[in-house]
Amino acid sequence: LLLETMRKQGLQKEALGLEATEDQRQRCLARPGMTEGKLDFLLSQQMSPAERAAYADFVVDSSPRGLGLAASLSVARAKVADIVQRLLDRHGGPWPIASIRESHPGTAIECVTFDLDDTLFPTKASLGKALVAFRAAVARLAPKLWEHCGQGATFGEAMQDAFRAVARENSRLRHDFSQLRRLALERLLARVDEVNSEEIIEQALNAFLSARGDVEQHLFEDVLPTLKELKQRGLRIGSVTNGNAELSLHAPRLSELLDFQISSANAGAPKPRAAPFLASAAAAGTWPCQVLHVGDSLADDVLGAKRMGMKAVHLRRGTVKDDAQATSAAPDASIASLSELPALLTSWNE
Known part of the structure; x- marks a missing residue:
């Protein structure tokens, strides 16, 4: 109209x-x-x-x-x-940022967002458990496919090949790992004419996502105490991830501390692009310059947040994730543990 x-x-x-x-x-x-x-x-x-x-x-x-x-x-x-x-x-970026900073030079942080994988929990543990659950579900639900692929490791290789193929063919879905996994399994099931393929796909994906989100036993020791302290200060807390760990049903102690969860799938793009960071500011009800983002990747977390006018803290848990883009990523602070974050926020918000 x-x-x-x-x-x-x-x-x-x-x-x-x-x-x-x-x-x-x-x-x-x-x-x-x-x-x-x-x-x-x-x-x-x-x-x-x-x-x-x-x-x-x-x-x-x-x-x-x-x-x-x-x-x-x-x-x-x-x-x-x-x-x-x-x-x-x-x-050149979200237009309100410069004007807000000029009129409010001491703008306080009102929201803190966190990357998930290798920031709040190790990716290897979460993803490894999810892949085991996924393969077990396929073996139980799709015996024809399991036998066709030679079982075990051979099925894993077939899934990887199908995953890469559907990602090449559907470039607009590269931000959504769950949909790519769905299409890859659908392609493999079609090869063996497995009956009830839709039901198999749903149950296998649910098994994967349930295990992927079951992270509480893998949380780093500094996660829950730090998030609880920030919450007690009245700050809004959120997560911004490129992965597909769904925490709401499977990690209750962690998810109850999060006011919102943003993934590349529901934002439409992965970090360091703008969409997930803007979505987090919108979910928090703040301007981007009132948000602090914390993550372990200089390119995805620090560079992406800084481009949107947010403050960014680089968390160094081990090997620094770096690439060509990260050379221009200068964090506002670098920490080795989340336990350092409350004092840092106090110094910025004074």
Whole structure:
């Protein structure tokens, strides 16, 4: 309606969302009082999707196109995140940051966000347990596939090959490991014509995600005491991860200390891109310059947060994660343990 009534009057950029025609019809016909005839008349008075797309600067098409609903929504999130990134790159960052800092030079930290893997718990333990659970579920639920792949390690190699293949073919899903795992298993099951493949996929993925999120026995010793102290100070606490550890159901002591959890899958892009960091500030109800992000990666955590105007603390638990991007990542502080964080925040917020 905006495109049809206002066109480009006063708008700098326009993004258009499109959905499959049949999905649109089903959604509209579900409205009270709507009929096939009335819907056809209304559609005849509107621009066609192609005409609307011609007026828009960006088009977000959420049509499934053979991917299934969950994957198509993930692709749509990636397209939105890409629009945000392109606009930020073009205009040099979120516009409010400079003006807020000029008018409030002593802006206090109101929210602290944490990376998960190798920051709050070791990736190897969590991911290793998840892979064991996934393979056990496939062996139990899909015996034809298990035998076809030669069992054990051979199945693992087949999954890795399928995972890499679907990632190459679906570049818009590279931020969403769960959807890529789903598509990879779907591809393997199709080779052996396994019955009830959808049920197998759901149960196998649930087994993987349950084990992936069951991290409390693996938490580093400084995690819970530090988060509890920050919580007692009235700070909002969140997580921002590129992984797919779902904590809400499987890590109750940790998740109850988190006000929100942002993943690359629900943000539409991985760190160090803008979307997950902006999503965390929005979830906290603060400006980015009021957020402190803590993580073990100079490139993903420090560089990504600093680009958004956040403060960033580099956590050095072991080998420093580094790459070419990290050369421009200068953290506001570097610590060896999360137990150092409360004193650091006190010095900044005084």
